[in-house]
Amino acid sequence: MNPAYDRPGTRPPTENASAVRSLTGLRSWGAVLVAVLLSAAGVAVDALTVHPPVLSWGLRAGFVAGVGLAALAVRRGSIFTAMVQPPLVLLAVGFTALRLMTSERLTFTLIKVVNLFPTMLIGTALALIIGLIRLLSQPLHVPRSVSRAQGAHV
DSSP, X not given: OOGGGTSTTOOOOGGGBOXXXXXXXXXXXXXXXXXXXHHHHHHHHHHHHSSSOOOOHHHHHHHHHHHHHHHHHBOGGGHHHHHHHHHHHHHHHHHHHHHHHOOOOHHHHHHXXXXXXXXXXXXXXXXXXXXXXXXXXXXXXXXXHHHHHHHHHO
């Protein structure tokens, strides 16, 4: 932690800020961890509530919430990771969960993972939209014309 912006009333540099400008964002690995943990929590809900165990609404809700929260909580300088991670997270979590929950052949497991495509599309679209909004609203560099205009009024 940098003591220069740990004091109350100070902001972290733009590249380290989350969607809430006064809070320091997560590193890229933290964004991946948030998405994986919330997706895994959704799988656990499905495993405990749906019989026979299948990937259902728990995974879908956990995945979408995880990638959305990761896109909001990641540092501005690491937003790219949050924007491209959803397909990889869903593939890893979905495949691992299905292999652990069922004893089906690999072919059937892969077909079930492919059937998660609509969920992946929704999560990826959400992460991309949040990421693009953050890229446009939190530029890393202030244009020269803006900085000159602010300097003239100071």
